[in-house]
Amino acid sequence: MATVRLTDASIRKIITDAAGGTRAELTDATTTGLKIRATKDGRAVWSIKLRDQAGNQIRINLGEYPAVGISDARQACSIARHQVRHEGKIPNVEKSAAREAAMAPAVPTDAGLSLSGLIDLYDKQVWTPNALKSRAEAINRIGSVFGKFLDRSLKSITRAELQIAVDDWPAKSSSAAAVRYVRPVLKWAAKRDYAAADMALLEEPRWLRKRSRFLNKDELHKLLPVLKASTRPHAAVMRLLLLTATRLEQAAQARWHEFRTVEGQMIWTIPPERVKRTKPTQAPRPHIIPLSRQAAALIEGRGAERSQSDDLIFQTSSSLVLGNWDKEAKVIQKAAGVHDWHRHDLRRTAATSMGALGIAPHVIEAALGHAEIHSALAGIYNQSRYSDEVREALQKLADWLDAICTCQVTVHTPRVRPLPGQGLWAANC
Structure with missing residues (x-):
């Protein structure tokens, strides 16, 4: 298991190597504990290995490459380390609990900016006319996949709830597009303290296969x-x-x-x-x-x-x-x-x-x-x-x-x- 400064090229190489039947793993030299493991089915998964407050060693899944890029993985690694060591939280366990909570009807709240309000604000300040060619499609996709969260306060929505909505959406190409459109909105919100810092770390459906057809x-x-x-x-x-x-x-x-x-x-x-x-x-x-x-x-x-x-x-x-x-x-x-x-x-x-x-x-x-x-x-x-x-x-x-x-x-x-x-x-x- 090599320790290197991770790049897209080095990750693509271990994915290629793993396709031959050899599981490969790299550790990032710039972010303590960040690892990426490639398997023979073509997947590459981010994780962090550390000890919790009780001293038990745990591994936390941070998402798949390339849906979660290198910079996003480093940010997620830092957030996860802080949550485990200083807040006593274990993200993977909380996600399972959030799945059950997500089954219950959403309770609208007036406390703080809602997801719908955030989209309107982002639309006015960032998606100015012609700023994004697919602006109308972006608003429509986000509204479809995350519709039940639109009237809820951003502070009351968890990343796990949004991820579950993505995972459970029947049309995988639509949910993947919604993730690509909403991530920059949530990153923008996090920088202004409208939403939690980890909200933007959503993954596209891992079973979605991007089209690669070409004519020989x-x-x-x-x-x-x-x-x-x-x-x-x-x-x-x-x-x-x-x-x-x-x-x-x-x-x-x-x-x-x-x-x-x-x-x-x-x-x-x-x-x-x-x-x-x-x-x-x-x-x-x-x-x-x-x-x-x-x-x-x-x-x-x-x-x-x-x-x-x-x-x-x-x-x-x-x-x-x-x-x-x-x-x-x-x-x-x-x-x-x-x-x-x-x-x-x-x-x-x-x-x-x-x-x-x-x-x-x-x-x-x-x-x-x-x-x-x-x-x-x-x-x-x-x-x-x-x-x-x-x-x-x-x-x-x-x-x-x-x-x-x-x-x-x-x-x-x-x-x-x-x-x-x-x-x-x-x-x-």
Whole structure:
């Protein structure tokens, strides 16, 4: 059992090692008693080992990584140590007792700020207009999962009660989203003494598996010819997702004025309002993408539909933003014989493919448009977005995709009304 200054890299390594059948554990060199143990099922659990006031040695579970990050685990460790040694409390035992208490109807109280009042206050002071793109969804998710606590005083709510509400919520993706949205609110409240310091240490449902689907080379070999053969704008958007690693709404809502050519290089500038922001304090900025030759050709090929600079590049016959994505994706999946993938999986496929091609991780992060492409400290000093490296990476990706798409395909699409001349798809990549 090694003692090191814990980092995300060191934790990922022991998770990988544990997957091979060896249980691994690390002790944090900076926080007394903090440990993380990885098991062969891919889990990594935080804990603190210490003695209680009676001298008995106990181990307290602090949550799972990455739902509980390193800084949160260190904070939880300090809080747990203080509770055990100075207050005589054992958090795990209290959580079991709180589960029984949570079964009883909540008793509203007027003593202090309520959870609903906190959300309103946070909304006014932090979630200012456009500060968080998913603001409305955040309020809705929190209200759904933690609805029975909204009218209760924050001082009367325990972390265990909130955690139980998360654990018992039937829709795990919804409860996980509620946790991600409410944690920063509770951290903000704790700093102002509206709530207990440990309230924000909630875990997402541990049985929730984040989607990791991407298309391999054989699947791309089947899919790419179908995308190229189709005259549907949806297929063109999907090709652009693969070539640029962008999000669906960024590509589907692209307009002509966002593209310009500089010294023979086409540049796509995605405006800040379509760039995902995960933190309210994150400054809005555009995402600038140097397009590969293939992506530039795809955009130029849509030129016949252009009339005004503000027109959509990909649009319906009524000049509206594309819809019916599930239906269109199923048609393409059936035609290609490649199933069980979503549009966002194409972005993951592009990123994974660049990694397989030897592109450096920080360059892939920059290509994806992520705000943080280094560690938090390195990001303060190094503001480079590696535009030259991103251009080379996207071109290398496009060339690799072209090399895969070297077959000829003929596909019938039954029960789908084709556009003129599209009943039979045929493409030579």
